[in-house]
Amino acid sequence: MSNLSYQHFSEEDMAKQHEVDENVQVATNKTPRQVQVQVVNRRSENSLRNAIPILPTAIAVLLCIVNFFLPGIGTILAAFSVFCCADIEGADRSRCSTFGINFGVGCAQIITTPLLLLGWVWSIMWGVAFIAVARESSRRLTTTSSTQQRHADVIQQQIPQAVA
Structure with a gap:
């Protein structure tokens, strides 16, 4: 049996995440006022x-x-x-x-x-x-690598726009 912990995000965190999602072109259709609950699976420390x-x-x-x-x-x-x-x-x-x-x-x-x-x-x-x-x-390593690549692509797209 695993321990589950719940993490609540504030409206400000959701607004920041919404901006990041728009930059990465991942539409979430969530308003910043919604509260998102993320379930994190943690292995028990003494197991x-x-x-x-x-x-x-x-x-x-x-x-x-x-x-x-x-x-x-x-x-x-x-x-x-x-x-x-x-x-x-x-x-x-x-x-x-x-x-x-x-x-x-x-x-x-x-x-x-x-x-x-x-x-x-x-x-x-x-x-x-x-x-x-x-x-x-x-x-976990694959997901982290693809997320980092996606953010790198967004930054590369924004650099020419900032220079122009």
Whole structure:
């Protein structure tokens, strides 16, 4: 279950956003007097999911497959990845604590695998979470890049107008 927070925008913020939307030629058909509510999905600060490192998608898929065939080993490898190829953006933890949590989870998955295959199922779920976190991060980067490109295009269009 995720925590949701609601952010309310003032009339002034909406008016500024409306001006930006017009400059970018994205018509919103909203008047500045409307109040917009934005739902922000935040991962809980104390959840284990927040300790999952943000991996490149190919590595996340590979570690998911390793977790399927060797429960816990993919999670332990992900723990070591925080020092070389993973990102822990947004986590309120250091690399060492993220390593420790993932290493401990991997060991727990190995230990609980003989117990009704609990560790195996947990390991698969953790591997799928690697992929989900990687894709979420990839989408965020793509959206940010396209937004930045759109703003750059608007600025380039406005520069000749300002000079003339």
